[in-house]
Amino acid sequence: MSDLFDFVVVGGGSGGSVVAGRLTEDPAVTVCVLEAGGNGASPLVNIPTGAVAMLPTRLNNWAFETVPQPELAGRKGYQPRGKALGGSSAINAMVYVRGHRWDYDHWASLGNEGWSYDDVLPYFIRSEHNERIDNAWHGRAGPLWVSDLRTDNPFHARYLDAARQTGLPVTDDFNGPEQEGVGIYQVTQKHGERWSAARAYLIPHIGRRDNLSVETHAHVLRIVFDGTRAVGVEVLQAGKTRLIRARREVILAAGAFQTPQLLMLSGVGDLHELGQLGIPVVQHLPGVGKNLQDHPDFIFGYQTQSIDTMGISIRGSARMLSEIRRFRSARRGALTSNFAEGGAFLKTRQELDKPDVQLHFVVAMVDDHARKLHAGHGFSCHVCLLRPRSRGSVRLQSRDSRDSPLIDPAFFEDARDLDDMVDAFKLTRWLMNAPALAEWIKRDVFTANVRTDEEVRAVLRQRTDTVYHPVGTCRMGVDSHAVVDPQLRVRGLQSLRIVDASIMPTLIGGNTNAPTIMIAEKAVDMIRGVRSELPHTEKIADISAVKETVHAHA
Template identity: 45%
Template sequence: MYDYIIIGAGSAGCVLAERLSGDPSKRVCLIEAGGKDRSPFIHIPLGLAVLARIKGVNWGHQTAPDAALKGRRLYWPRGRVLGGSSSINAMIYMRGHPEDYRGWARAAGENWDWPRALELFKRLERNAQIADAFHGTEGPLAVSDLRSPNPLSRAFVKAGTEAGYAERRDFNGADQEGVGLFQVTQKTGKRFSAARAFLDPVRHRGNLDILTGSQVTRVLFDGRRASGVALETREIHLNPGGEVILSGGAIHSPQLLMLSGIGPGAMLRDHGIEVQHDLPEVGRNLADHLDITVMTAAADRLPIGIAPTFLPRALRAAWQFARQRRGELTSNVAEAGGFLRSGPERDRPNLQFHFIPAYLRDHGRKTSFGYGMTLHVCDLLPLSRGTITLASPDPLKPPRIDANYLSAPEDVETLLAGLKQARQVMQAPALARHVKAELFPGPDIQGDTALIDDIRARAETIYHPVGTCRMGMDAGSVVDPEGCVRGVEGLRVVDASIMPTIIAGNTNAPTMMIAENIADRMGAPARQP
């Protein structure tokens, strides 16, 4: 019997487990479908290059065929391990733009406005290099500069300034727009996931149970109040007045609501599921950042490569990491990037660069031999919206993901502009001297029609799905501003799925902020230093 049952030990679930178990009078159970975060590929930053291939830590979802992307199914890696996607992501520490949170405030009230969000970000952060009005230095989440960035990442920043963009030391400071090196969630050269930041310090608590390898199949109800959860082989129940909290992310939280009878009534009945509460917006409002790349072959051996000539560097990198926690194994792969506008009419950045001093094809699932560079550009503020629906009433089957990419014509124009700008940066002198040839889109792909066709043929996700359990003050929203599911009691959703609109940046840190904010609203004790 527990006071809180948290489903999903990802970026939000780890924060909630730490905060809520701070009250010794409350019993907390954190349930993770995946296993423990023991793989060395999780903790060695460059290991993320192979995490997309390791099924044991990755849900490995596929979207439904997307008409706007030539009928392709896109691969959606999501973390299935302690730490969730914070254990397999590129570790980029990014908050988004203040205007994102002003939009959240209009949707869900002033407790989600930028001043409150900034307060929470600073509280969570322990920044090793930047101490100013925008950053915290005493929080549980380690944030740092990259220890050993590749020379090509600095060349990218120089190329960006040559293309007319400002250089930024801090994308989370006073001004986001420009190019620079990213800060990362690392400590002394190792990944610092949500599990390391929030679970490791509190695992000893007698009132906190952490269950791994345990997939929840549905929420149990006593009347209209959540009373516990069902696993594959047993049930776990709440104490009177307790709460179930879904932190499974934008895919699994709406799926579990629907499996539990909360969602679009007609669809649930079609799957033979008894309707607990007809809530049409569950699974709707799916937003994600679609991404297109410029890939070039390198004229030298500066990139991280797969070749016999790279072997001495690899051995040296292993030695440096083992002895000093430095060297190329500390790379997060996406070392540098930038925020820019697709056109002068935009009032803030709506495109993001991720520069990789290596070849990266199919999320790292396809081996590319040799030395190359990849520049990603994604649409930060897409208008296209998709859905998560049930493909089967079987809780062990994946849901159907209809991402609906590029269904809004404006998104096509935005990515087209971004692809052109990415090409300009790769052709700027500081990078051009390192480029042997453009491989993708390729020198023969010129003109808007050909470039749009290339986008439809190659664009992929950059792993930021949100919004499928939309938070709002309106009665049609899935959850209220405190994450409580409408129409039932004792059930919350706390993760990226409740974002009213997508963040203009990477979504890991904002998801932790969401959990910290709602933990406060739930009356969790303040974190002890």
């Protein structure tokens, strides 16, 4: 490995893969990607159901814990994060969701010029290769493959029938003109295999582009500064420490937990907090590590006799043997499952102008992030609050970068979040009790005896945790507590940029992988000094016609 590049990218996850893949399209630009995990190319990653082995363990997973949560009965939460090329897109549920138009218009209203929905839509379109949908909101030429699920699971129809029975709207596309509705998720898969950001943007070019260097099992210890200019990073690899230098920029893409951790270890953060650990201050930025936001999530779980769901049984094992053969021959069936196959964006009150809760309907029994297993078969339904008011933080545990950061999502710290989750709980149970699903329920495992609002609050405190969407810890803005400006440059410093979910000013209403990829696509244009605009304004001139098309397919 050379020790001098134009760009040094810290983290080979969704943000880092996109930046490195796009920048090295120019053969005159050299890029080095430093990833603490492995190459993310194993069958465990590429076969979608392999996530069940990675999520609850340390396989390709940092497997962080939070500090005790006072409003969750003092429990420590669990925070899995991808540790491999592809980052969390190598271990996630592959759900392709962009969020609501309002989310990005809100970012722009906070002073972040260039981040409205109309500004970011071209980057979503640029990144996407949608296997089926061809309209104004989708791309068909990008590297990120987006597909319909190939599981052929009959619970899809049962779930949608339950929505119709309860009068909830049904949609064919959560990323079109209207987000609201119940539907089946599209996923980042290609021909039944996981299509992580690394498979889309990075892995195809390793060994083929001379200007791209990708180093795995490379743990970055700190950013190196010359005054206030980032000039490189110190990295530990194979027991040796070395300096990797950047001519133009150091780009941090280590995620919402480790990007602020690395900044603080390098002397960028609140001077008082850094002083307590004896870290010399390079730049006083009190917003580093603050503003942590995450979706609080509760899971309903049900036992069923149906072996159309995942589970542990003799009948299920026999079926799985045939499913293995089916996957090998056709790349279809149960092994292509992302588990969270069904989705919904719903309003707990009809007067709301946008959905405030999201559902993930899972064709398996989920308990404690799959760390607790149940005999037999089951299905589950997550419900999360899309725009919580609570704000948490990421702090340093020590001066050693190998120590996990102190993660505090502060779930339900704002009491209004718990109030909203009570309404979300009731709405979700109403859907689960619809005849199309209720007839398949053998036992309600977690909520059978929960009736009153106080009992709902109690079970929410006992069982709520993350749905894996932490953001905001190096937020973008124009005020004194913002960490990066709207160009994603770290304030008060030179040659240092952040390209990951930590820059989000507020949590978007949905899953965060596709938005992170969008952020990285946009960052590349910022680095190049250009602005991408697609002729989508003409393509969506007749929005009403597109809405009719979307609903006709629902």
